[in-house]
Amino acid sequence: MIAAIRPGAWNFPLFLHVLGVMWLFGAVLAALVLARAGRSRAAFSSLLVAVPGWVVGFAGANWIASKEHLENSNATWINIGHVALDFGVVLLLAALGVSFWWKRSGKARAGQITAALCSIYLLLLAIAWLAMSGKWS
Amino acid sequence: MNTYEWLLTFHITAAFFYVGAAVAASILYVLAITSSKPSDAALYLRLIRRVLPLMFVGIAGTLIFGIWLWHNAGYGIGAGWIWAALVLWVVAGFFGQRGGEHQEKARVMAEQHAAAGDLPNDELRAMLRDPVGTAMSYAAGVALLAILVLMIWKPGQ
Numbered sequence: 001m002i003a004a005i006r007p008g009a010w011n012f013p014l015f016l017h018v019l020g021v022m023w024l025f026g027a028v029l030a031a032l033v034l035a036r037a038g039r040s041r042a043a044f045s046s047l048l049v050a051v052p053g054w055v056v057g058f059a060g061a062n063w064i065a066s067k068e069h070l071e072n073s074n075a076t077w078i079n080i081g082h083v084a085l086d087f088g089v090v091l092l093l094a095a096l097g098v099s100f101w102w103k104r105s106g107k108a109r110a111g112q113i114t115a116a117l118c119s120i121y122l123l124l125l126a127i128a129w130l131a132m133s134g135k136w137s
Numbered sequence: 138m139n140t141y142e143w144l145l146t147f148h149i150t151a152a153f154f155y156v157g158a159a160v161a162a163s164i165l166y167v168l169a170i171t172s173s174k175p176s177d178a179a180l181y182l183r184l185i186r187r188v189l190p191l192m193f194v195g196i197a198g199t200l201i202f203g204i205w206l207w208h209n210a211g212y213g214i215g216a217g218w219i220w221a222a223l224v225l226w227v228v229a230g231f232f233g234q235r236g237g238e239h240q241e242k243a244r245v246m247a248e249q250h251a252a253a254g255d256l257p258n259d260e261l262r263a264m265l266r267d268p269v270g271t272a273m274s275y276a277a278g279v280a281l282l283a284i285l286v287l288m289i290w291k292p293g294q
Contacts, residue, residue: 015289026160033187133149
């Protein structure tokens with residue numbers, strides 16, 4: 001009954017975290033669909049839309065972690081969450097950069113790389129939400 | 138992991154599928170609205186179908202695992218926030234379906250204009266920006282957001 005014992009002050013940061021990451025997941029999913037359809041400009045735009053989702057999800061994650069005093073926790077689910085957001089931003093920026101290159105050059109290879117980076121990030125996000133909802137220890 | 142944690146994991150996964158697919162569909166719809174060529178609008182509206190299976194899994198999963206969790210976690214039959222979430226789940230589904238039907242009509246029109254010269258068309262633009270059709274999709278999104286609020290705050294719990 002984790003939810004029943006969660007203090008009310010944790011709700012807003014948790015809401016921001018979940019909302020931001022759901023937004024991020026949806027925008028990267030759209031970018032993947034667009035990249036596979038060969039739409040470079042639209043895939044780039046969709047990845048731009050993902051950035052605010054990452055910012056809100058990251059801010060919410062740090063806020064809720066500080067409220068729960070989990071900043072220095074070594075729990076597996078916390079570490080996986082850190083990887084999904086900290087390493088994830090590298091993937092997101094790489095996908096943005098490659099899709100920009102694709103938009104400018106029109107090279108099909110860039111589209112394939114964009115789709116691959118989006119797929120990897122979606123997988124990473126899925127592992128993170130599984131770990132965090134199941135509190136893998 | 139115990140049964141509660143497994144059920145919560147599946148419930149949250151379904152919620153990610155539902156909301157994530159809804160966000161992706163919204164982005165694709167905005168791209169269709171802002172397209173100047175009917176063929177581009179038709180393509181973006183067709184691409185919405187690619188995320189629908191994920192959305193349908195999310196819609197079913199949130200309900201099935203949500204009700205299972207309700208029983209497993211021992212929340213009472215009078216838990217108002219759960220009933221409110223169930224009503225909003227129906228509302229989101231209703232408006233989402235109506236919005237989807239409007240998008241499908243727009244897709245058919247876009248395909249027809251694409252085949253007939255692919256020139257910018259006022260009738261298609263009006264159909265894509267139809268306030269009633271757009272309001273249906275917005276209403277579904279607001280209902281989903283309200284469910285998320287209820288799931289986190291659990292008012293009255």
